[in-house]
Amino acid sequence: MDRIFVFSDLHGNGDALKMLLSRASEESCDHIICAGDLGLDRLGQHRNLLQGLAIPFSMVRGNCDSVWTFSEAGFSIPPKYTVLNLGDRIVFVTHGDAIPSWYAAPTPLSEKDIFISGHTHIAFVAQTSTGPIVMNPGSASSPRDSRPPSYAVVTDREILVKALVSRRVLEALTI
Template identity: 30%
Template structure:
C-alpha cells in the first residue's frame, strides 16, 4: 500500500490545495490525516488562507480515500460537516512487520506512549515538527510535521509510506529525509 501521511491543516485552504496537488502527483492509495483538520484552536498564528469551509469542500469529495484520527482541535461539530470519520483517537496500521500506532499526539506521545511492542512505530503530528527518532524498547517515533503551520524552521510537509519505507517531503514533493523499513538501527 502507498500511504500519504499529513497533519495539522488547521483550516488552511491555501495549504490544503497544495496538499491535494501533492496527492495528485503521488497517487497514494489513501491519505492519512493525523488530526487538527479544520480549526486552529486558541492560537494567534492563523495559517495562510484560513478558510475551514473551503477545506470541507475540498476534502469531502475524497472521503473514500481518507483515513483520519482526531486532533485536539477536532470536535463533534466538525464531524457533523465532514463526510468521513475523524473522531477516532488512533488507528493501527502495518508497515512490513511493524505495527504503526497512528494518533494526533496530544494524548499518546513519547512522554506518554501507548502500549507498544518492541519495534512498533508511534506516528503522530501535533508538534508541527518533523521527527524520526528511536525511543523506548527499539521503537520509532515518526512525525510528518505540519502542512499549514510548521515550527522550528521546518518545511510545510507530509510523509509517504511505501513498501520500502518512509519519505518526508515538502509540499513541492522534494524529499528531505528517508527511512527504510528494514533499517538495522530502527528496532
C-alpha cells in the same frame, strides 16, 4: 495498502489542503491519513474536497479538532488513534496530545512497527533503540521550526518527509 500519505496540523488552511491532495495523487499513494488538527471549522468551502476522494481518507482527532464541528458538518467523528497495517508492520497513528509517545500506545509496538504523531509541528523520523520507528510529518501549514510546511510518504521500505511546495526531502529513513 502500499503507500500511505500522511499530514498533520493543517489548521484549516484550504490552499494547503488542495496542494496536499494533489501531492498524494502525484505520489501514487493508496491511503491518505491526517494525524490530527485538520481544522474542519476553518476549511469553509474546502470541506467538500474531503468528500468523494479517489484515495481513501482517514484521520485521528487532534486537540484543536472539535467533536461538535465534525458532527455539525455531517462528518464521522474521528478517533483519538487508529491502527493500520502496512505489510507485516503495525502503523499506529495518533495526534500526540492524548498519547504523547509510543510507550503510551494501547497497542504493543515492536521495532518493525511505526508510531506516527503530529502536534509538535516539527518533522522528524527515527528508529528508537528499544521500540518502533517514530515519525512526525511536521505541519502542513505552520511549522514550528525553520523548515517549510511538509508531509510524509510511508512505504514498507522507507519513510520520506517532504516539503509541501518544493517536494524536497527533509527527512528520510530506510526501513
